[in-house]
Amino acid sequence: GQQLNQSPQSMFIQEGEDVSMNCTSSSIFNTWLWYKQDPGEGPVLLIALYKAGELTSNGRLTAQFGITRKDSFLNISASIPSDVGIYFCAGRYGGSQGNLIFGKGTKLSVKP
Amino acid sequence: GAVVSQHPSRVICKSGTSVKIECRSLDFQATTMFWYRQFPKQSLMLMATSNEGSKATYEQGVEKDKFLINHASLTLSTLTVTSAHPEDSSFYICSARDSRQSTWNTEAFFGQGTRLTVV
Numbered sequence: 427g428q429q430l431n432q433s434p435q436s437m438f439i440q441e442g443e444d445v446s447m448n449c450t451s452s453s454i455f456n457t458w459l460w461y462k463q464d465p466g467e468g469p470v471l472l473i474a475l476y477k478a479g480e481l482t483s484n485g486r487l488t489a490q491f492g493i494t495r496k497d498s499f500l501n502i503s504a505s506i507p508s509d510v511g512i513y514f515c516a517g518r519y520g521g522s523q524g525n526l527i528f529g530k531g532t533k534l535s536v537k538p
Numbered sequence: 539g540a541v542v543s544q545h546p547s548r549v550i551c552k553s554g555t556s557v558k559i560e561c562r563s564l565d566f567q568a569t570t571m572f573w574y575r576q577f578p579k580q581s582l583m584l585m586a587t588s589n590e591g592s593k594a595t596y597e598q599g600v601e602k603d604k605f606l607i608n609h610a611s612l613t614l615s616t617l618t619v620t621s622a623h624p625e626d627s628s629f630y631i632c633s634a635r636d637s638r639q640s641t642w643n644t645e646a647f648f649g650q651g652t653r654l655t656v657v
Binding site: 459461466467468469470471474514525526528529530531 | 542544547572580581582583584587629631633645646647648649650651653
């Protein structure tokens with residue numbers, strides 16, 4: 427079945443640094459989504475990508491839908507302590523109403 | 539984004555009892571809701587897709603008789619864990635898709651999650 431490989435598994439950075447994480451798959455997806463999850467909470471949608479090559483920003487966050495439709499990356503610029511959390515990528519397959527497949531997450535820690 | 543409310547946020551129950559978790563879409567109608575399970579430090583695993591007015595679609599390996607799903611209205615889906623055992627302890631999260639969106643890009647928004655502990 428479809429699988430997403432998300433990396434890195436965890437990151438420990440200094441406040442103000444930029445962060446980059448990515449997801450890859452051997453399968454093609456028609457949508458890529460990036461979520462952030464705080465402890466004990468549900469995931470919150472950060473960015474949604476619908477077209478190959480699409481580059482979308484949400485404040486300090488930027489994400490891109492890979493040209494091959496098999497990968498996506500998320501960048502966070504000038505990190506701040508509240509960026510701490512687990513970031514998940516998710517890909518949709520099987521059409522517009524298809525289910526989501528989630529990556530294993532990237533745990534981000536930011537040192538003030 | 540759309541608001542999805544999940545209740546309760548935490549529940550502790552005795553082994554052998556049943557627990558019901560509610561998922562509500564507060565400001566939109568959702569013909570489709572999803573139930574996920576998440577183990578500590580793991581990703582979200584889809585358990586089942588809940589369809590309003592019809593039977594839920596369960597993922598492979600998920601016992602439909604153990605995890606009962608009811609989606610009786612456009613704003614409410616419930617997950618009942620029957621005869622719970624300690625191995626059912628987990629974080630259960632629902633999501634709902636806004637039915638009104640006319641484009642094909644209809645995103646699912648997540649509830650706050652329910653931490654179930656079976657003792």
